[in-house]
Amino acid sequence: MRTDVGHLQDLLAASAERHADRTAIVGTDEAMTYAELDGAVNRVAHVLLAHGVTAGARVCVLAEKAPWTIAALIGTLRAGGAYVPVDPAGPATRVARIIGAAEPAVVLVDAPSRPLLDEVLAELPGPGRVGGPTVGSLDDAPGEFTRADLFGASPEAPNVAPADLAHLLFTSGSTGAPKGVMITHDTVLAFVDWAVRHFGTKAGDRISGHPPLHFDLSTFDIYATLAAGAELHLVPGSLGVDPRGTAAFIRDRALTQWFSVPSVLTYLARFDAVAQDDFPALERLLWCGEVLPTPVLAHWMRRLPHVRFTNLYGPTEATIASSFHDVPQVPADETVPVPIGRACDGERLLVLSDGRETPPGEIGELYLGGVGLSPGYWRDQEKTDAAFVTGPDGERIYRTGDLARVDDDGVVHFLGRADSQVKSRGYRIELGEIEAALATVPGIRECAVVGVDTGGFEGTTICCAYSVAEGHVLPATDVRRQVGDLVPKYMVPARWAEMDDLPHNVNGKIDRPALRERFAPAGATTGGR
Structure with a gap:
């Protein structure tokens, strides 16, 4: 099938006309049909327009993965704006940088994320001040408006072209500041059009929604599902450390498609969570974001001979x-x-x-x-x-x-x-951003962060070596805690080494190959930064 629409929000509208009573999205304790999701999107769009969202205005969405959060993303598009999904598990400093850079007209937040937003707004222009964003609640928590205020049929939204901004995705930046990648309606629609045809996605399919919403893989899950009139099953973040729970989710929801980063597949294989001929409803398994070890792929293919396997890059x-x-x-x-x-x-x-x-x-x-x-x-x-x-x-x-x-x-x-960027747990990480955070820790004299393939399920292991200035005592646990206040958990180095002096090459630069050798498992060879 072809999408034949001009904007991402049109995918939902078209499927709501064809499949009004079909299930569109399933969360942990809430589900919406296509008609219900379309109505929720309209309600969000109306209120955003009433609170000053104009064509191209940014709306930050700081909320956990849930049906109403998806409605907030699409509602922003229907109001003519561009959404900025923000990681609710991120440290306040980084969240503040993202919201500050996006300069949103509105920030939509759920109750669990409200304490984080309050901390962030203390560093930014607050609600009601010149330049400060309006805050809206996606549930019934206090805000300038709440979910109860959302209403209405499809609004008259500002004119937005297919080549205009749909959303901003902030990725790791080498200078220490996250950088926003601009994604337009037409670029997503081009991929969705190809993917729906290539994979044969259809109404009645049950699609996993595993990645967090600030991760670009979730864009495929959301809009390919809507284009086909299928069901999107949001995978709880808590299953990330529960391989048997993840396998049970695939099995119990009778998913027809699973899409995730390879580290999830490696984790399930390591704990032998997938039985022979398991997941009888599963038709295709996709991965993207990092290298899937071939032995892990072979393990899955032997266990699930009825499934089609595809690597995306x-x-x-x-x-x-x-x-x-x-x-x-x-x-x-x-x-x-x-x-x-x-x-x-x-x-x-x-x-x-x-x-x-x-x-x-x-x-x-x-x-x-x-x-x-x-x-x-x-x-x-x-x-x-x-x-x-x-x-x-x-x-x-x-x-x-x-x-x-x-x-x-x-x-x-x-x-x-070929550079200092690595992939770990499916995330693209600039090692320079971690080093910039380390440089702010009092007492650090010199530091370097390297990525090493240590054979772990997470992909590249992030390792940090540092030396301490005279008169300071800095155990690795203290450094780790302070860095964890500045970068997301997935960017905090997993391995640490305090050294009297870091190795240097003949040019006086830190010898990163020597550090990789220091962290590498015995007998292993290393490459990259």
Whole structure:
């Protein structure tokens, strides 16, 4: 099927007309039909318009994953605005940076997240002050308006073009400040149109909603489900540390599609949570965000021979994913990594060396082009110009910072990072942001953060080495606590080493390869930063 709509919010409206009484979204203790979700979206849009949301205005949504939170995201679009999903588990300092950078007209918050918002607003212009955002509650907690105030049929929203901003997704920044990636309606619609056709998503499918809403993979879950008239089953965050609970969720909800980062699949395999021929309703299993170890994939494919397995690849800047690889059979050689495959419709993958496409088998840097490219970084033309460049044929392309090669059949293989960015637990992390946080800890003399493949389920393990200034005592537990106040939990280093002096190379720079060797398991080799 084709979406044939111009804006993301139109996907819901079209399915609400066709499937009004079908279940659209299922949360922990609440579900909505398509008609109910469409009505909730209208109510949100009306109140946002009444509180000054205009075309292109930002609305920050600081709330846990729930049906009304999804309604808040889509309601923002229906009001002509652009939403900014903010991690409710993030530290106040980082949340304040994101809200400050987005300059929202409104912040929508749920009751569990309200204490965090109150802490954040203490650092920003508050409600009622010039420049301060209006605060609206997604439940019945105090605010300038609450869910009880939301009302109305579909509003007359400001005119927004398909190429206009739909949402801002803030990712880790190398300077210590999160950077906002601009995502437009048409880039998401292009991927959703391809994905619904490629995977055969249909009404009645039961789709997992595993990633947090500030993670771009959730965009696919939400809008592909709505486009097909399927059911979106929101996976509770608490299941992230409960492999048997996660398996039970897939089984009990009779999910037909599961999509997550590979670390979840590795975790379930490690604890042997999936039985032979388990999940009889499951039709397809997708992963994206990091490398899935081939032995783990083989484990899943042997256990679930009835399931179709697909690897998706793509950074936030290229909108969800740019390439795919449908794995045809259980890998014969489990030492060979799974390819990232071929470009999705409308996308382009280029492996370049010195500005020219490499011949088959030669290693180069991976660039992306096509319909999924973001306009760039929010209010940062310098970063945009550095990342989005002109390709050999004069087209606009994105520099991923990944190394890759193309084989004789035109299939692309990922070979690792070329810079300081790593993937851990599915999150893209700039090690420089962690180092910037460490630099604020009193008593730190010198520090470095490296990513090391230690064979853990999380992917790359983040490791920190530091030295202490004279007269200070800084146990790793104290440093970890202070860094945890500045960066999200998934960015806090897992391994620590206090050293008298960090190693340096002949140029006087910190010897990061030596640090990786120090943290690497015995007998392992290391690469990357």
